Amino acid sequence: MLTNPAPANRIVNMNDRLCIRNGRLVLRERIEKNKSLFMARGKIVDIAKNTKTPLKEFKTIDARGLYVSPGLIDIHVHGLFADRIGRLEEDDLRRMCGQMAKAGITGFLATTVSLPTQALLKATNTAKSFVKNNPDTNLLGLHLEGPYLNPSARGAQNNNYLRIFKADDLKKIFSAADGLIKIMTFAPECKNGVKLLAFLVKHGIVPAIGHSQATYKEVKECAKKGLKHVTHLFNAMPGFDHSEPGLIGAALDLKRLTFDIIADGIHVHPASVKFVIKTKGVDGVILISDNVYKMRLPDGRLAGSVLNLNQAVKNVMKFADIDLQDAVKMATINPAKLLGIQDRKGSLQVGKDADIVIFDDNLKVKYTIIKGNIVTPLL
């Protein structure tokens, strides 16, 4: 039954081996019942029919009545990164990772806001050393949102720190990051914007357009040059117009582009969420939290969040009238594909990382497992 059964004479480390029984497995195309999922050494090693009794050599979670889903991936979370960015410590990141895990997030990109280069460098260095010291963390890397954004579409970004792209500045940050930066959101219609696009493509960073007033034609040109993604569709960009479809029209029309959306029912009307998902198709849409919650109030108490990704998954099922497996895709395999890590993450498949979230019918998280380690037992 097992892909690699342990030799009988070997002392088995139970912590190494985990089995989730009796749950409803959220696969890419369907939900499967009566299956067990086996994990060893941080990977999924088998998906098989339930045995009558649990296998002794595996620590077992009984997920009866619960969903067993690939862990969620959030490519746009500010959290402490926005709040404490100039004085960020590794402990802040540790707390942020724990908070993310509680929402079922097994992978996320800490997202910066527009700041002076020195502050971005400091945050980058802290994140780099944190990841080095915590190789099994759910912090997958960084998303730089700004500072090369259009001041006329700045949204909540600080106008004082928006500026024109200079290769020297960004080179400093990239070399400090040592591969940790995965996505950059920018406005290509601004001065040097197209140079910046080429710079991102050259460095293997996903170029995403956002906080932008680019025309449909400008976006189409950029898509030919490697632009991949649109950040928080509808927010911080002009509305759709029949004679100038703009960024929204381009995001919906161009196959090369994916987009993400904040499905809290406030940033974007539920009917608009439904409309764009039906138009683009489930595979082209990613859910993000764009979470800006303060982890701690001034008196030190922990504070709750504005939107968590598990809630976004639940919302989008209702808003767009879609199945759970389709909503889950938008928060798992779709972001994994954008980041180019779909061979390791984003779905329940043998050989992939054992990144799992177990939730109930209300998408309330019961367990979060990162690389085979149970990090959030909330039962």
Ligand SMILES: [Zn+2]
């Ligand atoms: Zn933004």
